Amino acid sequence: MSIAFTLFLAYALGLSVALGRAGHRSRAPQVPVAARGPISRVLIIGATGGTGRELVRQALERGYAVTVLARSPAKLRIEHPQLTVRRGDVLDDTAVDAVVRGHDAVLSALGHRRYVGPTRILSNGTRHIVRAMQAHGVRRFICETSLGIGDSAGRMGLYYTFFVIPVVLPFYFWDKTRQERVIASSDLDWVIVRPGVLTDSAARGRYHHGHRVGSYVTTVHISRADVAAFMLEQLTSDTYVRTAPGVSW
C-alpha cells in the first residue's frame, strides 16, 4: 500500500470519527415531552428542493395549512388554497423571524450544492430558525440532516465513508454537525431525521427508522417521499423527540 493511500485512509477514518464526535449523540433516557397543543399550521424550509416539495405535497394532503419560505417561489410549482408562499432567505434572520411567527411547527429540508470550501449555510440558517422558534414559542422542529454524523457515523456505508464524504462533502458534513449541535442545544421539541442516500422514486411506505439504521458496509437508500412521510409523522409522535433517528429502506 502506498504512503499516499495509507494517509488517505487515515484521513477518511479520522474524519468519520470526528463527524461522529461532533454531531449529535442520542442519549437515553429521554426527557419527558411537555404536553403540546394541536398542530395545524406548519412552516416548511427548503420547500423548493427534493424532500421539501414532498413535504409540502404530503402536508397539504394531510390537511395542514402550509407556509413555505423560498428564495425562488416560482420553483415550487404547487398551488393549493391552504398554501402560503413567502419569498425569503433562511440566512436573513429578520425574514425568518417574521415567517416563523404564528406557526405550530417547523420542518426543514434545507440543503445546497456549495460543496467546495468551508460553509455555514446549514448551521447559520438553522440557528435563525431555532432563535425565531424560541422567540415566538413555536416548539416542534423536525429537521433533515444525514446518516454519517453523530452516533450514525459510518452508517452511510464504505463508499460514502471512504470516498464521498472525505472527498466531495467534508465541509458540507462538517457544517451538518454544527447544524445538529445548534438544534440539540435548544430547548425545543426537536427531532433530527437522518436519511440514507436520497432517491426520487415513489414512496414505499415501509422503511427502517431508529438509532441503528444504516450499514457500515453497503450504501443505504430511501426516497425523499418516504423521508417526508416520516418527518410529518414526527409532528404528532413523541417517540423520537430530542433524538436523531435514521431512516432508510
Ligand SMILES: NC(=O)c1ccc[n+]([C@@H]2O[C@H](COP(=O)([O-])OP(=O)(O)OC[C@H]3O[C@@H](n4cnc5c(N)ncnc54)[C@H](OP(=O)(O)O)[C@@H]3O)[C@@H](O)[C@H]2O)c1
Ligand atoms: N442527496 C442525498 O443523497 C442526501 C442524503 C442524506 C441527506 N441529505 C440531506 O437532505 C437535505 C435535503 O436534500 P434534498 O436533496 O431533498 O434537497 P435539495 O434539493 O438540496 O433542496 C434544498 C432546499 O434548501 C433550499 N435552500 C438552500 N439555501 C437556502 C437559503 N439560503 N434560504 C432558503 N432556502 C434555501 C433550496 O432552495 P433553492 O431552491 O432556492 O436552492 C432548496 O429548497 C439536505 O440537507 C441534504 O444534505 C441528502
